[in-house]
Amino acid sequence: MSLALATTSRPDATGAPFDVDAVRRDFPVLAREVNGRPLCYLDNAASSQHPRAVIDAISSYYETSHANVHRGVHRLSQEATDLFEGARETLRGFVNARSTREIVFVRGTTEAINLVAQSYARPRLGPGDEILISWLEHHANIVPWQMVCEQTGAKLRVIPITRRGEVDFDAFLGLIGERTRLLALSHVSNALGTVVPVERYIREARRRGIPVLLDGAQAVPHLPVDVQALDCDFYCWSGHKMCGPTGIGVLYGRESLLEAMPPWQGGGDMILAVGFDRTVYNALPWKFEAGTPHIAGAIGLAAAVRYLQALGLERIAAAEHELLEYATRRVEEIPGLTIVGTAPEKAAVVSFTLERVHPHDLGTILDHDGVAIRTGHHCAMPVMEFFGVPATARASFAFYNTRAEVDRLVESLHVAREMLG
Amino acid sequence: MDLKDLYRDVIVDHNRNPRNFRPMPDADRHADGFNPLCGDRLTLYVKLDGDRISDVSFQGDGCAISVASASLLTESVRGRTVPEAEALFSTMHRVLTREGEDADPAVLGKLAALSGVREFPARVKCASLCWHTLEAALHSEAAPVSTE
Numbered sequence: 001m002s003l004a005l006a007t008t009s010r011p012d013a014t015g016a017p018f019d020v021d022a023v024r025r026d027f028p029v030l031a032r033e034v035n036g037r038p039l040c041y042l043d044n045a046a047s048s049q050h051p052r053a054v055i056d057a058i059s060s061y062y063e064t065s066h067a068n069v070h071r072g073v074h075r076l077s078q079e080a081t082d083l084f085e086g087a088r089e090t091l092r093g094f095v096n097a098r099s100t101r102e103i104v105f106v107r108g109t110t111e112a113i114n115l116v117a118q119s120y121a122r123p124r125l126g127p128g129d130e131i132l133i134s135w136l137e138h139h140a141n142i143v144p145w146q147m148v149c150e151q152t153g154a155k156l157r158v159i160p161i162t163r164r165g166e167v168d169f170d171a172f173l174g175l176i177g178e179r180t181r182l183l184a185l186s187h188v189s190n191a192l193g194t195v196v197p198v199e200r201y202i203r204e205a206r207r208r209g210i211p212v213l214l215d216g217a218q219a220v221p222h223l224p225v226d227v228q229a230l231d232c233d234f235y236c237w238s239g240h241k242m243c244g245p246t247g248i249g250v251l252y253g254r255e256s257l258l259e260a261m262p263p264w265q266g267g268g269d270m271i272l273a274v275g276f277d278r279t280v281y282n283a284l285p286w287k288f289e290a291g292t293p294h295i296a297g298a299i300g301l302a303a304a305v306r307y308l309q310a311l312g313l314e315r316i317a318a319a320e321h322e323l324l325e326y327a328t329r330r331v332e333e334i335p336g337l338t339i340v341g342t343a344p345e346k347a348a349v350v351s352f353t354l355e356r357v358h359p360h361d362l363g364t365i366l367d368h369d370g371v372a373i374r375t376g377h378h379c380a381m382p383v384m385e386f387f388g389v390p391a392t393a394r395a396s397f398a399f400y401n402t403r404a405e406v407d408r409l410v411e412s413l414h415v416a417r418e419m420l421g
Numbered sequence: 422m423d424l425k426d427l428y429r430d431v432i433v434d435h436n437r438n439p440r441n442f443r444p445m446p447d448a449d450r451h452a453d454g455f456n457p458l459c460g461d462r463l464t465l466y467v468k469l470d471g472d473r474i475s476d477v478s479f480q481g482d483g484c485a486i487s488v489a490s491a492s493l494l495t496e497s498v499r500g501r502t503v504p505e506a507e508a509l510f511s512t513m514h515r516v517l518t519r520e521g522e523d524a525d526p527a528v529l530g531k532l533a534a535l536s537g538v539r540e541f542p543a544r545v546k547c548a549s550l551c552w553h554t555l556e557a558a559l560h561s562e563a564a565p566v567s568t569e
Contacts, residue, residue: 035422356437360459360484361428364541368424376458390460390482419428420436420485 018315023400026051026307030400037370040405045190045218045349045396046374047240050304054243057303058296068292070269084295087302088285094305095235096226097252101284104251104258105293109217110140112236112251113184115288116213117144119261120234121182127153130179134159134167135386136189136196139379141215145184154181161386165192165341169200176204183212187219191380191394192341193324193349195223202232211257217241217249221398222320222347224313227252239297244304248297251288258284265290316399320348323397327406331395334413336421340392348397351378354413357420359393365416371409426537427544428485431493436485441478441495453565454481454554461487461547465554472502479551486535486544491551493532503559510552517545 024030029049032039041049061083067076069084088100097103106112121131131145135158142156149156157180159172167185176183183205188195198214205212213234219225221242227235234257238249253261263270263281267290272280281287308316327350331337336355354362363375374394377384384390395409445451445466455462463481467474477499479491498506509532516524516536526533538548546568553566 358460358484358488360461360544360547361486364427364544365424368422377460381457384460390462419424420433 017319018311018399020319020400020402023311024402026053027400028052028055034370034372035368040369040371040408042395042397042401042405042409043372043374044221044398044401045193045241045347045378045394047246048221048243048398049400050243050245050300051307053307054245054300054303058245058300061296061299066295069295070286080295083299084293087298090302090305091250091298094225094309095220095250095252096228098228099255102252102255102258104253104285104288105298106236106249106251106288107247107294108238108240108249109215109236110144110238112234112249113140113213113215114144115251115264116234116236116253117148119264119288120211120257121145121148121154122151123262125149125152125154125181128179129154129181130157130177131155132157132159132172132175132180132183134172134185134196135161135382136165136167136186136192136194137184137380137382138186138190138215138217139381140217141184141186142382155179158382161383164343165189165194165383166343167194167196167201169197172201173204176208176210180205180208180210183210185212185214187214187216187225188222188347189341189380189383190218190349191378191383191392192343192351193218193346193396194341194343195219195345195347197345198230198232202230206231211254218347218349221308223317233257239301239304242301242304243307244301245294245297248294248301250301255284258288261288263287263290267291269293311399319399320397323401323403323406324348324350326403327395327397327409330406330410331413334410334417336417337413340387340389349394350396351392351394353389353392354417355421357416359391361420362393362413362416365419366409366412369408369412369415371405371412373409422540427541429534429537431531431534432485432489435489435492439479439488439492441492441499442480443478444480445476445478448478450558450561452554452558452562454550454557454567455565456483456487456546456550456567456569458569459484459547461550463487463491463551463554465491465551465558467555467558469503472504474498474501474503474506477555483550484544484547486538486547487550490535490548493535494551494555497530497532498555506555506559510556513552514549517548 065079067080069081211233216237220237233254235252240246270290340351359375448466449469450467461483465479468476477495557566
């Protein structure tokens, strides 16, 4: 099971830990200062930073090989096409999909889910049908389903969560049923960091012939993901949370399902032949890629994959787990601080509230010390509502963060407490 | 830029002990303000005696800047006429932005404590939410106000 690594690995179990100082030198932005202090970037769940290798891959493409893809016979167009399709192969390998036909480039997780909602779900749903999601979901895995429910008369059902921030498996067993047409689950919660043991859910769904979509936006940066081992039908993720560029992401889809789905958007690149009476659509995956794609984005994302693979996904997971344990222990020492989301398996996310200090004030006070965290509802308003808080502060760690940075977070939290608490 | 410019003693005090923080069942006017991104939420109540604001109170939940700003607002507009309150609203708007550097401290009174907010552009919306909500209450607007 691929996810076990996230919680059981230690650096000594998977080879020597990497040299974090050397890794930090790979990320140019980490050398900058904010308000006279070295940047302490703890907002990785919102968007991660870029190693030089990604920035160089993008610049090199623009400097030497840019042209439109899948069109010209001229040299640059061929080079751009090779780089773009080569990136697709890299992404295929990253999640172990069977074929590049199953790897569709999209703008990000949000677009991937909307594509599945409109192209897979909408034609198949009718009144009385149900889509099942959980209370943990990011808005991107709620709103597209609400829209398709409005369009078709289907109903959205929501699996409750526990006080620790885990999806309630027993409640799930009571909700999945004859009318369930799709299960759409977060692999890792963005607001709380909960790693959802999706294998159990997928097993139950597949036994009933119900397809499963996983929102992997928070999972791919932290855990090795194998879509064949998971046996899910759709897996969606974004480039910019795994050291890649914004505006690029991937929809993995089981080939038989993608094959049966109509195109979502029409235009160039997604067709083989166009006439006013009839248009023949292109083969997979291009059928779902209308218009000139984000070529540089795909190339940058592939460079990010190579960078992460060279570091070792297991070592990354282990390093982040160490940071999570250390940060959890340190922030728990602060009087009046409550961690929101205490599932036994978590990605490196610590969401919390501090008595008498609003998260928004925390954000400003920490920023003054050069510490960047996210404050607010994290695009997961139902999660905030469940815990009865308007917002939380969230520190989210990447493999390039250090224990010293956790200490700076804690130090700034004490400042905030003294100032406003 | 010093944090103490933002979190001045007056602000910290009004956040810890907000004034006129209560519901007003017999209010003549009320309006809701809500900034969903940061989670600031308040309801502002106004009692009118003709053209004069005879009582004003608020309830809600938010950051120190939004709570202190609402608390200071209630102290500043009580007893004023509606046109006077609206003039103060436009003065505050200038105080919270660069244009307000020449605002007269005598007119502002304690509200001057909020002038540090202009150095923190991301927080201007927190300080201005209650003022826009007051404006909505005075004009009996039903839809919740937002400054995001």
